[in-house]
Amino acid sequence: MNQTDSVPSALGLAHRWNRFWYAEGNPLSLGVFRALFAVCLALELPVTRSVSVFAIRGGFHLPYLPFVPLVAPDVYHLIHDLQYPFILLLGIGLLPRIAATVLLVLQGYVFFADQLNFRNHPYLFLLFLLLFAFAPSGKAFSISALARRTLGGLRGVGALAEPVVPLTVQRLMQVQISIVYFYAAIHKLTVQFLGGWVLADVVGGALATGPFGRHLAGLLSPESFQTFNQAAARPGFWVPAAWVTVILEMLLPFALWSPRWRRAAMAFGIPFHVAIGYTMRIEIFSLAMISSYLLFLDPATLPKLWARFGGPPDPPPKRPAKGRKARS
Amino acid sequence: MTSRRTTNWLIAAFLAFQLLYPIRGLVRAKFDTWGEFTWNMFSQTYECLGRYRLVDRTGAETDLNLRQYFVIPAKVGRTMNRQDLPVLHRFLCEQTALEGRPGQIRARVSCTRNKVETRSLVQENVDICTAPNHAVLSN
Numbered sequence: 001m002n003q004t005d006s007v008p009s010a011l012g013l014a015h016r017w018n019r020f021w022y023a024e025g026n027p028l029s030l031g032v033f034r035a036l037f038a039v040c041l042a043l044e045l046p047v048t049r050s051v052s053v054f055a056i057r058g059g060f061h062l063p064y065l066p067f068v069p070l071v072a073p074d075v076y077h078l079i080h081d082l083q084y085p086f087i088l089l090l091g092i093g094l095l096p097r098i099a100a101t102v103l104l105v106l107q108g109y110v111f112f113a114d115q116l117n118f119r120n121h122p123y124l125f126l127l128f129l130l131l132f133a134f135a136p137s138g139k140a141f142s143i144s145a146l147a148r149r150t151l152g153g154l155r156g157v158g159a160l161a162e163p164v165v166p167l168t169v170q171r172l173m174q175v176q177i178s179i180v181y182f183y184a185a186i187h188k189l190t191v192q193f194l195g196g197w198v199l200a201d202v203v204g205g206a207l208a209t210g211p212f213g214r215h216l217a218g219l220l221s222p223e224s225f226q227t228f229n230q231a232a233a234r235p236g237f238w239v240p241a242a243w244v245t246v247i248l249e250m251l252l253p254f255a256l257w258s259p260r261w262r263r264a265a266m267a268f269g270i271p272f273h274v275a276i277g278y279t280m281r282i283e284i285f286s287l288a289m290i291s292s293y294l295l296f297l298d299p300a301t302l303p304k305l306w307a308r309f310g311g312p313p314d315p316p317p318k319r320p321a322k323g324r325k326a327r328s
Numbered sequence: 329m330t331s332r333r334t335t336n337w338l339i340a341a342f343l344a345f346q347l348l349y350p351i352r353g354l355v356r357a358k359f360d361t362w363g364e365f366t367w368n369m370f371s372q373t374y375e376c377l378g379r380y381r382l383v384d385r386t387g388a389e390t391d392l393n394l395r396q397y398f399v400i401p402a403k404v405g406r407t408m409n410r411q412d413l414p415v416l417h418r419f420l421c422e423q424t425a426l427e428g429r430p431g432q433i434r435a436r437v438s439c440t441r442n443k444v445e446t447r448s449l450v451q452e453n454v455d456i457c458t459a460p461n462h463a464v465l466s467n
Contacts, residue, residue, distance in 0.1 A: 017336075021335075021336075021339055022332070051400065053399045053400065054399060054400075054403070056399065058399070059397050059398060059399050060397045060398055060407075060416065060419050062406075062407065062412055062415055062416075115362070115364065115406075115412070116398075116400075116403045116406055116407075118362070118364045120367065120369050123364075123365065127346075168335065168339070172339065172342060175343065175346075176346060179346050179347065179350070179367070180367050183350040183353075183366060183367035183368070184367050184368070184369050184371065186354060187353065187354065187366070187367065187368040187369075187371035187372070188371045190371070190372065190442065192372065192373075192442035192443065192444060193371055193372070193442075197373065197442060197443050197444075198370065198371065198372060198373050198442065201373045201443070202370050202373065280370075
């Protein structure tokens with residue numbers, strides 16, 4: 001490639017970069033995800049409180065940073081109690097950026113106080129909080145949006161089609177979800193995982209003792225239930241599930257972006273996470289991942305659905321001349 | 329208002345970390361690090377058998393129960409990798425000294441990854457308090 005060719009291609013790349021990161025659209029998906037994410041945070045808080053006690057002084061510690069101070073038990077509990085009002089603020093979309101920032105600091109402290117506190121989905125939640133601290137998520141599905149709608153006398157789709165906001169942070173959240181899926185799949189490309197060894201160990205035991213096992217025990221005779229448990233302890237039993245897991249995790253980060261494949265991706269992804277939540281007792285992470293699918297919807301989809309079920313549509317609103325309507 | 333140039337740099341930094349750091353989890357085995365921040369969720373099994381003995385001046389041996397030092401005893405296994413074991417060993421040496429229990433601490437730690445690959449992580453029959461790298465073996 002010569003120098004004259006490289007200039008237009010660089011411009012094309014910059015154009016595509018800007019078109020992707022600086023697209024604008026309706027923030028309703030982001031607003032609804034914010035509310036659902038707040039529910040996940042509220043559900044997760046008691047769990048984190050009980051399993052992250054390494055932020056308390058005493059015993060063995062493995063700090064990420066040696067200068068992060070450990071706290072007394074009452075301060076530790078205060079750090080968790082303080083989060084509830086800010087989770088509520090985030091949920092209702094009142095000062096969501098401030099609420100996300102405060103939650104980021106409080107949860108971040110507990111998380112980074114000790115390496116023994118590390119778990120994947122609280123880390124993912126921290127990343128979302130970081131992004132919500134910059135996101136215009138309060139512009140829709142929020143108290144302030146409701147007030148604006150009421151005071152402005154708007155109704156129907158017109159109330160939801162405004163305002164149009166930059167989708168930069170929403171794009172980052174989408175990319176983050178894709179990265180989680182992608183690396184989760186790459187890590188599983190091993191003979192042991194695809195041969196069912198890992199799932200037999202991780203899921204097999206949880207099946208027998210978890211809600212699925214109890215449900216199954218009620219349906220099957222004791223002999224049949226024992227036969228099932230014996231089969232579930234064998235790696236061969238889990239080979240199909242292992243392949244389905246890897247194939248799904250490999251495809252979802254790409255299919256969710258595609259207007260053509262998005263519905264199929266969601267149709268497979270939602271039951272996949274429901275199954276993970278039900279069999280492995282990872283309910284909160286599953287709920288968060290399912291909720292995040294809203295971010296992949298075309299920004300106009302939710303307002304259209306809202307209009308269909310919430311009232312007659314208003315005329316299309318005027319859009320600002322600057323920027324570009326998002327099509328994902 | 330943040331300029332677009334600054335925003336571009338922030339986006340690039342976020343993406344660079346999120347895309348590049350997880351590669352660390354792909355190139356380093358679980359024997360070497362726990363693999364945080366790499367999204368290696370439920371991708372492998374890892375089981376360790378460990379025994380720590382306190383040998384006093386008369387040669388009498390007592391088993392050290394590591395779980396007593398952990399607020400959540402199940403988290404002991406989290407430290408069983410070559411990056412973190414030296415920190416645990418240093419802590420055990422300091423703790424037994426504080427408790428007025430002088431002597432040598434000898435350890436045996438054997439971990440199995442994915443049910444098939446087993447390695448010893450600690451040099452046996454040496455004092456973890458005085459051995460180089462607290463008796464944790466290198467690759």
